[in-house]
Amino acid sequence: MLTFTCPYCGVVAEESELTGGGEAHLKRFGPGSSDAEFEAYLFTRKNPKGVHFERWRHAYGCGKWFLAARDTNTLEVFGTYPAQTTEPPADLIAAIKNKRPGWEGWK
């Protein structure tokens, strides 16, 4: 079973306690952006077979949105972190690089 540690309340939450929110760290493109940027922002997710940064909401717990790094090919969870950031924490990136030497990075 997929479990994540909520970085806010510290509870180890099962998937049934959480709601998935899709890819994390998207940059919003709104009025004034090009059609291509707007399309990519709305629809064109990275959808990698491998390391994925994603949003989860501790919906049936403290209610907060948090972020997580997970391998979509093994379901291994590398770690979770609070959502008030525009990029993943450096120590998490280092830990993932350690485990997945061929990984191309988070962007």
Add this chain to the structure above:
Amino acid sequence: MRRYSMFAVAREALRYHAGWERAWRSPEPKKRYDVVVVGAGGHGLATAYYLGKVHGITNVAVIEKGWLGGGNTGRNTTIIRSNYLQDASAAIFEKALQLYEGLSQDLNYNVMFSPRGLLMLAQSEHEMRGYKRTVYANALQGVQTEWISRERVKELVPIINLDGPRYPVLGALYQERGGTARHDAVAWGYARGCSAMGMDIIQQCEVTGIRTVNGKVQGIDTTKGAIDCGKLAMVVAGHSGVLAEMAGFRLPLESVALQAWVSEPIKPVIDVVVMANLVHCYISQSDKGELVLGGGIDHCNNFTQRGSWYTLEETTRALVETYPVVSRLKMLRQWGGIVDITGDHSPIISKAPVEGIFVDCGWGTGGFKAIPGSGWAMAELVAKGHSPLAEGFGLNRFREGRFIDESVAAGVAH
């Protein structure tokens, strides 16, 4: 290819069945093909089949990393219907249904198409209105469907509990021509047809790279070496994004797990297909007597072909409430497939941003029913560069905001 017939069965019965030939050849790949299709699921094989049959293009290879039909095609619950809402969908799903009706004859292979009738239960006021709207839309599209009362539902499905504790059954959208077919047979029948036209089906051969020169496709790299091609058709469902990345573009879809499971075999208890989209469960009974069961998708990106436990739990809860008989059954097998979901729950049949590459994907939770229609349209697109059936399903619709919104018709259902 030796045709299957009554006479063939009689002939073989007299000689210990020693004369049956293999249904398809397993050749080594050639250096070059006019068209390479990646993915030997139903859609890839049907694309190749109609390329040969309708357009006379037979220098074709179908490349498959596993075994043919081993992806979603061999994992799906085989519901076939054409009661979608939008005109573009109705056209392609209805084309597929019509081709299914004659497919066993066309392929000379029994795909066990069983138009046993299909119900989509309405269990809220909202759903009831939605389905009535679909019935009217279908009438305008020339797709025969009807709205039936809850009493009629009970007649068709004696094991149903109409007054489920959560959501009573108010009626149903009924398509009499809907039903099921044998999933493996669809893949095998098309494969046999392709092989008979001289096409090469190459299994256990993974595509690992796509070579392009000046924005035009040259060929592919595979675990069995490099293969050149004039045109490349990517038909790999959940792995479409992985293939697109090899060619340097992205697709507007995400890959998630969808599960199904079957019970121990029992005597016939249900002879129609019933989907309940509000409580997320659907049911039919296979020829072996197993109840074929399924529900909704999981809620995170996944490539593991395993699903989440909570989805099983939710669906089972809904099944037991709707069909109390299920509570006494043991389950035999459970599995998952990786489905490719687009933003509007409609497929993509389109030219790709790289010249010479075509994509057929995004069928998500409901593409088995579409296999013949999709193959037909994709073959036409690859051969001629244009297909009326595929027109609305181009990649440009995401940029232009011309969605084919089927989230109601396809939301949970298959």
